[in-house]
Amino acid sequence: MRLRALLETDALGLRLLGGEDELDRTVRGVMTTDLRDPSRYLSGGELVLTGLAWRREPEDSERFVRILAAAGVAGLAAGEAEMASTPDDLVLACARHRMPLFSVDEDVSFASITEHVVRQVSGERAGDLAAVVDRHRRLMTTGPAGGGPEVVLDLLGSDLDLRAWVLSPSGRPIAGSSLAGAGPALPAAVSATLAGEHLAASRTGRRGPHRITAAGATYSLFPIRSSGRDLRETVLSDWLLAVEADAGDWPEERLDLLHGVTQLIAVERDRREAARTVRRRLAQEVLELVQTGAAPAEIAARLRVAAPVLLPGLGTAPHWQIVVARVEWEGGDIPGGPVAQALLEEVLVDPDAIGPDPSDRIAVAHTGDEAVALVPLPSVPPVPSVSSDADAEGAVDVTGLHADALLAAIREPLSRGLADDGRLTLGVSAAVHSAEGLRGALEEARHARRVAAARPGRVCAAGHQELASHVLLLPFVPDDVRRAFTARLLDPLRDYDRRHRAELIPTLEAFLDCDGSWTRCATRLHLHVNTLRYRVGRIEQLTGRDLSRLEDKLDFFLALRMS
Numbered sequence: 261m262r263l264r265a266l267l268e269t270d271a272l273g274l275r276l277l278g279g280e281d282e283l284d285r286t287v288r289g290v291m292t293t294d295l296r297d298p299s300r301y302l303s304g305g306e307l308v309l310t311g312l313a314w315r316r317e318p319e320d321s322e323r324f325v326r327i328l329a330a331a332g333v334a335g336l337a338a339g340e341a342e343m344a345s346t347p348d349d350l351v352l353a354c355a356r357h358r359m360p361l362f363s364v365d366e367d368v369s370f371a372s373i374t375e376h377v378v379r380q381v382s383g384e385r386a387g388d389l390a391a392v393v394d395r396h397r398r399l400m401t402t403g404p405a406g407g408g409p410e411v412v413l414d415l416l417g418s419d420l421d422l423r424a425w426v427l428s429p430s431g432r433p434i435a436g437s438s439l440a441g442a443g444p445a446l447p448a449a450v451s452a453t454l455a456g457e458h459l460a461a462s463r464t465g466r467r468g469p470h471r472i473t474a475a476g477a478t479y480s481l482f483p484i485r486s487s488g489r490d491l492r493e494t495v496l497s498d499w500l501l502a503v504e505a506d507a508g509d510w511p512e513e514r515l516d517l518l519h520g521v522t523q524l525i526a527v528e529r530d531r532r533e534a535a536r537t538v539r540r541r542l543a544q545e546v547l548e549l550v551q552t553g554a555a556p557a558e559i560a561a562r563l564r565v566a567a568p569v570l571l572p573g574l575g576t577a578p579h580w581q582i583v584v585a586r587v588e589w590e591g592g593d594i595p596g597g598p599v600a601q602a603l604l605e606e607v608l609v610d611p612d613a614i615g616p617d618p619s620d621r622i623a624v625a626h627t628g629d630e631a632v633a634l635v636p637l638p639s640v641p642p643v644p645s646v647s648s649d650a651d652a653e654g655a656v657d658v659t660g661l662h663a664d665a666l667l668a669a670i671r672e673p674l675s676r677g678l679a680d681d682g683r684l685t686l687g688v689s690a691a692v693h694s695a696e697g698l699r700g701a702l703e704e705a706r707h708a709r710r711v712a713a714a715r716p717g718r719v720c721a722a723g724h725q726e727l728a729s730h731v732l733l734l735p736f737v738p739d740d741v742r743r744a745f746t747a748r749l750l751d752p753l754r755d756y757d758r759r760h761r762a763e764l765i766p767t768l769e770a771f772l773d774c775d776g777s778w779t780r781c782a783t784r785l786h787l788h789v790n791t792l793r794y795r796v797g798r799i800e801q802l803t804g805r806d807l808s809r810l811e812d813k814l815d816f817f818l819a820l821r822m823s
Contacts, residue, residue: 261287261380263335263360273368277351279360285334290377292370297327304332309370311339318349325353335360409435409525423504426525428606429496430670431455450474452673458500459677469507480507484522492594495677497602499529542566543623543634550698559695579637579691581660584705586630590681600631607670608633637691660691663723675718685712686721742822749819752802767795772817
């Protein structure tokens with residue numbers, strides 16, 4: 261808005277004292293201050309409201325106005341509540357520095373002026389930004405993207421003072437002004453929390469925006485959804501727009517504007533989905549060759565075709581890995597293969613590659629309820645981590661993906677999206693350096709996924725490292741045998757704990773974790789050694805086992821793992 265518009269509103273009680281030639285200045289905000297030096301709080305374009313409490317002598321006016329002029333302030337309005345009239349020295353100082361000066365009637369509060377200016381400025385900015393959003397929507401639907409979602413998010417920041425990010429379902433930042441170097445990045449822990457809260461709210465059917473508080477700040481979460489499909493088909497792959505603001509008291513115009521932004525970003529997401537068609541087809545061809553037992557030379561030839569598409573500019577991939585995923589919904593009415601495919605395409609992306617496109621370095625196929633990802637490991641050390649947190653022990657290094665780090669990055673948010681009717685299990689193979697190894701890698705990944713499926717929890721993963729462990733055997737023990745085995749060993753202890761609150765089960769777990777060391781176990785449990793010996797004796801008495809024997813220790817260990 262222009263300074264001139266302030267004089268046209270009688271209710272503001274403003275009277276011009278000087279600077280008539282400067283009334284076409286643009287007002288970008290308003291600030292009330294009585295500080296002698298408010299420069300640190302000024303960014304330019306403000307209408308400054310002051311009660312003149314900073315003025316102790318006439319020379320103060322020159323100093324104060326000089327500071328405002330240097331900061332690029334649009335105009336100064338002085339209240340008359342404390343003084344009968346505006347001091348002449350202030351009028352003269354404003355004239356010397358070409359600073360428009362207004363007096364404010366004592367019956368008009370600064371709050372009234374502030375509310376009016378903010379309402380006018382916000383409305384104008386929203387209108388300007390809405391036009392830009394509409395222009396970009398037309399560009400993105402009829403031709404090449406006009407800069408992608410980053411452009412619109414930068415406009416939200418510059419025109420509406422809103423910090424915003426586009427996040428994946430696991431909390432990976434896909435776009436945001438901070439990714440371009442403007443402002444601090446969104447902490448990884450906050451990103452994961454926002455993604456989890458958004459997924460949980462979406463599964464309850466609540467309409468966005470969803471408002472939550474994380475790390476002391478309030479965020480409004482706007483869904484970016486694929487239309488016309490069951491929510492369970494897209495909830496694990498849809499993006500979201502996170503805005504650092506409370507949208508609860510926003511006018512309808514601003515909410516409509518943000519919904520328009522989400523529609524614009526959805527166009528970008530659909531564009532990326534279409535671009536994945538080639539990678540999906542390559543993965544499907546390689547998978548079919550591997551599963552049908554094709555000659556290694558034929559598979560190697562197909563990989564040579566795939567490498568430039570998956571690793572543009574990086575040459576060939578000396579190693580490959582296989583990741584197998586399965587998404588299962590209760591009732592079985594939603595096919596799990598396409599859901600798992602879209603999910604792997606989101607969660608296996610390198611988070612250090614900025615934006616949605618440069619980070620696509622995998623190909624995912626699906627067959628039935630299973631999705632299979634072909635992950636190339638380029639010869640550029642080190643390969644970045646799949647974890648959204650740079651300190652998460654690097655899910656990818658020179659040896660490839662690690663199931664435990666992958667699980668740590670996605671378990672919390674995705675569990676919220678799976679709610680109480682869905683389950684995700686993943687298996688990760690070792691890296692192989694040739695086509696001959698792909699068939700074994702595929703079977704290894706599938707075997708690891710079955711190990712993960714035997715564990716409790718909505719999101720579970722297992723890696724090739726675990727296939728040499730005793731846990732390899734556990735998924736293949738029949739359920740009735742598992743239940744009978746654990747009941748025979750652990751039910752007497754559980755019953756005793758319920759009646760006497762004796763904590764025999766936690767004691768048994770700690771004793772085994774400490775390899776039967778009385779001293780270390782007593783220290784861990786904060787018990788006297790004699791008390792620990794009493795509890796272990798009670799365990800042996802109730803079960804008829806001897807915890808000094810290796811066989812009995814192993815039986816207890818397996819029972820705890822299977823329970």
